[in-house]
Amino acid sequence: MNLFNLRRQPAPVVDEAPLPAEPVDPLSRECLMPATQRAEQLFVRGQGSWLWDSEGRAFLDFTQGNAVNSLGHSPKALVQALSGQAQALINSGAGFHNREQLKLVNLLCQRTGSDQAYLLNSGAEACEGAIKLARKWGQLHRNGAYHIITASLGSHGRSLGALSASDPLPCNRCEPGLPGFSKVPFNDLAALHAAVDSRTVAIMLEPIQGEAGVIPATRHYLKGVERLCRELGILLILDEVQTGMGRCGALLAEETYGVRADILTLGKGLGGGVPIAALLARGSACCAEPGELEGSHHGNALMSAAGLAVLETVLENGFFEQVRDAGWHLRDGLSRLAGRYGLGEVRGQGLLWGLELPEPLAAEVVRAALLEGLLLNAPQPDVLRFSPALTVSHGNIDEMLLRLARAFARVNTAQLSRQRRS
Numbered sequence: 001m002n003l004f005n006l007r008r009q010p011a012p013v014v015d016e017a018p019l020p021a022e023p024v025d026p027l028s029r030e031c032l033m034p035a036t037q038r039a040e041q042l043f044v045r046g047q048g049s050w051l052w053d054s055e056g057r058a059f060l061d062f063t064q065g066n067a068v069n070s071l072g073h074s075p076k077a078l079v080q081a082l083s084g085q086a087q088a089l090i091n092s093g094a095g096f097h098n099r100e101q102l103k104l105v106n107l108l109c110q111r112t113g114s115d116q117a118y119l120l121n122s123g124a125e126a127c128e129g130a131i132k133l134a135r136k137w138g139q140l141h142r143n144g145a146y147h148i149i150t151a152s153l154g155s156h157g158r159s160l161g162a163l164s165a166s167d168p169l170p171c172n173r174c175e176p177g178l179p180g181f182s183k184v185p186f187n188d189l190a191a192l193h194a195a196v197d198s199r200t201v202a203i204m205l206e207p208i209q210g211e212a213g214v215i216p217a218t219r220h221y222l223k224g225v226e227r228l229c230r231e232l233g234i235l236l237i238l239d240e241v242q243t244g245m246g247r248c249g250a251l252l253a254e255e256t257y258g259v260r261a262d263i264l265t266l267g268k269g270l271g272g273g274v275p276i277a278a279l280l281a282r283g284s285a286c287c288a289e290p291g292e293l294e295g296s297h298h299g300n301a302l303m304s305a306a307g308l309a310v311l312e313t314v315l316e317n318g319f320f321e322q323v324r325d326a327g328w329h330l331r332d333g334l335s336r337l338a339g340r341y342g343l344g345e346v347r348g349q350g351l352l353w354g355l356e357l358p359e360p361l362a363a364e365v366v367r368a369a370l371l372e373g374l375l376l377n378a379p380q381p382d383v384l385r386f387s388p389a390l391t392v393s394h395g396n397i398d399e400m401l402l403r404l405a406r407a408f409a410r411v412n413t414a415q416l417s418r419q420r421r422s
């Protein structure tokens, strides 16, 4: 065969001009990967505890992006920090220092009693960092041990490693996951003790299991876990992505339990709505070396400025007292509703509360609440979660309780008419 004769066919001559493209709806949802369930509304503006959709309807937000917007929507401190920083320096590059990154890690270390901190982009990534740090520590101090014990129903994020540390979620986990994890029932010290062996390097827990339905560790349990880690010479990792940054009425939930972890993760509330997370380490857990945790956006000046603004705000005098006070007001109101509607347990701390329902109707209540202009979420089929802005007022809590009562009434009416029809 003569290869020189193998010419490309000339492109066919097209007579017709290309058809004009269909007008594209710039707000079409077709191109958005269905990565999560979303309500229909299109939100355009937020202020404090309120969000407005494109139709001008106001919604009282008691999820705040699942406990992310710690200071509420568009708080002044965050807006000022972001706009000032955006004009000065957005990104120095991960290979260089910037002032905001250094200020934030210094303040985090100082106020949490940690020795080192590292800034990342998401809670899952911080948990991945914690897993890597523990494995590195195992190489250095425990004959290469790398197993990490986590808790049933625990949730540490959706990246592959963090997902492997989490209990099966109702989703495709794209197995195989990362090896080296075992799960034991939460709040069961004996089960934890029985699971530790020579391969174990760390125990990793949430002080309050948020996604499991706001299940607090008992004080006896968390104190016992800490003692076990000290006795056996393994690390305690506390995932405070949801519970940290004042959410539980103190900078870290560990303080309220009187325990001290070797490695801690922060995320969600740290940026007040801006994606930033932190990995904190104490003592010999400070074993990371250059190249082991790197990421292009880590310690980005803009994000660090946001984290710093939020941290400085929650550290202001009286802030945590006010979170605890608002939290008790919310708990009391939820308990009254629970009594009136024959609901289950109200549990949580600070401004992170779960309300148990006697039936798996939480998603239906969330939809009914949306019709009442109230944003809530349902981490479990029978649990509603409340994670308002840490700055929420008593007035907003009272308004939320009114709207929630109306949502329950809607669900009850729908249930009655279903019963009548069947």
Ligand SMILES: Cc1ncc(COP(=O)(O)O)c(C=O)c1O
Pocket: 066, 122, 123, 124, 125, 127, 155, 156, 157, 158, 206, 210, 211, 239, 240, 241, 242, 243, 267, 268
């Ligand atoms: C305790 C805990 N850890 C980690 C994560 C993951 O955080 P992110 O969604 O920022 O990756 C979450 C998220 O809900 C969480 O609640």
